Amino acid sequence: MAKQTELNVNGKKLRVDVDSQTPLLYVLRDYLNLTGTKYGCGESKCGACSVLVDGVMMRSCITPVARVSGKQITTIEGMEKDGKLHPLQEAFLKADALQCGYCTSGMIIAAASLLNKNPKPSREEIVKHMDGNVCRCGTYPRIVNAIELAAGTAKEVAE
């Protein structure tokens, strides 16, 4: 069952020797030590495991690793470039858009996916796009604010 899968993660080409049906989430976490991507529910209903595949959000907990072979995978660890935070990461800090932070990676990835296809989303578009991501601490209003800050559509940092 085991076989070599070629992956391109955060700009690096890698080979992993795992069952091709292994969820991408566990390949990232257990084999590649990229633990920023989180397990939350295992059924694609919370978004904690979100990664970008060719710039589009995917739930890695239900994605067999074979399906993303050869595609560009970006995890939260790949968002920071040369020590400089991604504008969404900056915005999350600025808007204090987290409490425990466990959902944060998935939120930032989901938001990046949105801004990739729609750089100036309306508030309704943000809510619709983000609705599959869960924050149990309840920082949704701040996350919306952070996305608007990163998109340049926010008038101000909410209190």
Added chain:
Amino acid sequence: MTDDLELEVERYELFAGPTYNFDFNRRQFLKAFSGGIALIVPVSNLVARTLQQQDESGGGRGNQRIPNDIGAWIHVDESGVVSVFTGKVELGQNIRTSLTQAVAEELHVPLTTIRMVMADTDLTPFDMGTFGSLTTPRMAPQLRKAAAAARETLISLAAEQWKVEPSAVRIENARFVNHDASKSLTLAEVAKGQKLIKTIPPDVAITPVNSWTVSGTSVPKVDGRDFVTGKHQYTPDVKREGMLYGRIVRPSGLEAKLVSSDTKAAEAIPGVVVVHDGDFIGVAAPDRQTAIRAEKAITVHWQAPGQPGNAELFEYLKKNAAGNRTTGRPVGSVEDGMKAADLRLSAQYTVAYIAHAPLEPRAAVAEWNDGKLTVWTGTQRPFGVRSELAEAFHIPEEKIRVIVPDTGSGYGGKHTGECAIEAARLARASGKPVKLVWTREEEFQWAYFRPAGVIEVSSGVKNDGAVTAWEFHNYNSGASAMQVKYDFPNQNIQFHNTKSPLRQGSYRGLAATANHFAREVHMDELSQLVKMDPVAFRLKNIKDERLKNVLEAAAKSFGWDRKKAEGRGRGIACGFEKGSYVAAAAEVSLDSKTGRVKLERVVESFECGAIVNKMHLHNQVEGAVVQAIGGALFENIQFKDGQVLNGKFSNYRLPRFSDMPAIEIVLLDRKDLPSAGAGETPIVGLAPAVGNAIFDLTGVRIRSLPLAPNGIVNRG
């Protein structure tokens, strides 16, 4: 009432700390750090006096542990790094930041100089746990005192070096300077070569609130960057050399007993370790996929007795009530109050079991080395989990270290150590470190819930709105915030223990949500009865200034005096718990086709004394409102025969982005009052406010939580 608060906090778990033996280990403790100065916070004034005598005499003998008499300590090492040791846990409530602020303020050093060492049973002093909104009112002032004492000690040392009076030395930009700033020393230069342990003097002065320059400001999360970059390592992210992955074979439901099992097929898988010990069956394997395969290869037969389900829950709770437990002496005479009333009202309210569903599920990494056990786990009670491990493995606590990485939330749901025990059991059998992360389904089925409850209220009221009698009985959900802040002359308030069909425990605010729901909906019903405005009716019965202030603040910002928008209903509620005051006003609409209640707008006012960090407080209050939406409108554990029937995110309805109303938070800053904790009380006001708003819109009075899991049929 302080006594009630203590009682309620301890209702579910035992928090007994180590017995004080007053046999301090000063020398060992001194050895624990190579040098510098340490200021220790004793656990009580009595201990403080004993310790101060010992400071002078030296002495004491002991073991390898931090003495039991220490509540927290601050260490300034010879390189000038300030380390603060506390057993408290960071779970998103941002105490790592607020406690850093407190220490920075008193020491007069930048925030970046301070390293918080938290929740490690080998490094930090004993702490009961992180619950009850106690960090801000209890730990913060102690750390302030320790930091202030550290500053004074360092100043004296600098003064000695310069042979001047301490009053001629001050700290500027983290440097000690003399009177004309001609000479200066760094923290490191002063601490170098010192080896000094002191107990904080009881009379040490701390910075008064009106002179705060660090606390009282919106300092960003101190390690925020680690969270937005994915670098922070939660327990499930911990990896150890040679580590195996664990899985547990779970019973068919609660109370199930093992009838038979066959583990041969699993044992035949290379690298797999199977542990079968009583009703515990678990596996450990070199990788997760193999562990899952091994778990599935085990055949088991369980037998479980029939158990109550949702349908008969409330009847069951009342039927099994063990008798009264009065949690406050009756005030006046309810009988007389009822006689004096013009109108009377009796009603029953119910609340469902709900789940904490912390996004980081229970997890643990356990490792045995030479009979010593180390466990990384996400818990609110590191020392409690250490005790549980000691009991489970019959080893002394000295041989166990529990380390709690900053955790992916808890909300009262992570007080216990079952996952730590399971991981440690697998690690002991396999001779290798084992990681166990509960699945979401395990988290729903095998953790514990916010208690369900039945609350019965009978009251009497005068035509002018004065409540004359208040009788209140809570079955099972708990005693928190049962006592009223209203000025009711005759009260009889009781809590009744009963049997719970599901495992239950602490939940953010404990029973304060249930008791506020019953009380504040009942108050709304009374205001209807006497045909008074709900705000005016409450004000008529309030003498407490702080309660009045939050209620008026919420009403004002909400625009209670303004005309209601077409098709909208509004409701209000107020209350008090754990030292802080809250009022919530809610506006709802109804989708006439689906009956779905939409929460359109919430204004919540909150007052917890002097504000320590306005941004984080705002975040905390807003987050509590958001979390409260779930319990208010739709969260509800479905169960039967010991099985949770909706234990997944795909069928347990959580608040999501699209459930968000417009939220306005009004924070009242009382610099004249000590800071209270704020992690819990902001959650209690929303449910009754929404229930009252639904009545206002539809004329349907709902007396159960959740209010509208399947929508409302409009009678209007």
